[in-house]
Amino acid sequence: xxxxxxxxxxxxxxxxxxxxxxxxxxxxxxxxxxxxxxxxxxxxxxxxxxxxxxxxxxxxxxxxxxxxxxxxxxxxxxxxxxxxxxxxxxxxxxxxxxxxxxxxxxxxxxx
Amino acid sequence: xxxxxxxxxxxxxxxxxxxxxxxxxxxxxxxxxxxxxxxxxxxxxxxxxxxxxxxxxxxxxxxxxxxxxxxxxxxxxxxxxxxxxxxxxxxxxxxxxxxxxxxxxxxxxxxxxxx
Numbered sequence: 001x002x003x004x005x006x007x008x009x010x011x012x013x014x015x016x017x018x019x020x021x022x023x024x025x026x027x028x029x030x031x032x033x034x035x036x037x038x039x040x041x042x043x044x045x046x047x048x049x050x051x052x053x054x055x056x057x058x059x060x061x062x063x064x065x066x067x068x069x070x071x072x073x074x075x076x077x078x079x080x081x082x083x084x085x086x087x088x089x090x091x092x093x094x095x096x097x098x099x100x101x102x103x104x105x106x107x108x109x110x111x
Numbered sequence: 112x113x114x115x116x117x118x119x120x121x122x123x124x125x126x127x128x129x130x131x132x133x134x135x136x137x138x139x140x141x142x143x144x145x146x147x148x149x150x151x152x153x154x155x156x157x158x159x160x161x162x163x164x165x166x167x168x169x170x171x172x173x174x175x176x177x178x179x180x181x182x183x184x185x186x187x188x189x190x191x192x193x194x195x196x197x198x199x200x201x202x203x204x205x206x207x208x209x210x211x212x213x214x215x216x217x218x219x220x221x222x223x224x225x226x
Binding site for chain 1: 115142144146153154156159161166167202204208212214215216217218219220
């Protein structure tokens with residue numbers, strides 16, 4: 001069954017604005033990962049947050065995790081046209097080798 | 112590092128034909144995953160291997176699908192016979208298992224169209 005569910009399904013913003021995407025999941029996790037997919041390409045790993053962490057930063061990316069609500073958010077600050085892509089969260093179902101992905105948020109950053 | 116290499120990039124075939132998708136994982140990675148992506152169902156895990164051994168194939172939709180990993184540097188996903196509903200983008204991904212949350216490295220996929 002699908003673990004991660006992202007919202008919104010689609011987001012359109014202007015360059016320079018911040019973009020926030022949310023992910024909800026159903027079962028316990030060891031960690032949660034965010035990936036990015038450009039059109040016609042494979043997914044690329046962005047950032048991982050462990051279940052005992054609440055917030056993590058990497059460059060213009062900020063990820064939060066609330067295990068009590070089974071939710072995570074990905075914030076991209078000062079967005080650029082090159083950030084246009086689909087963004088997916090993935091969970092490991094409590095330490096399983098399997099990574100289960102949501103359906104993603106399609107982000108469009110208009111120049 | 113060349114990354115995960117998949118071939119072909121595009122495959123168009125007629126219903127009933129056999130289709131073989133190929134994947135070369137990143138050297139040194141010991142886990143390999145096959146995913147299928149469609150608009151309707153998103154990314155679905157079909158099967159994954161650890162150290163060339165299939166661990167979980169519960170996502171393989173039907174007996175028409177089979178996957179092999181004869182060695183650490185090569186895997187195939189075969190569909191026989193193919194059907195129009197198999198049309199999708201098929202991704203192979205690899206990672207170094209054993210580390211907590213080690214990231215998946217994806218190939219650029221094979222876009223399969225069955226007419």
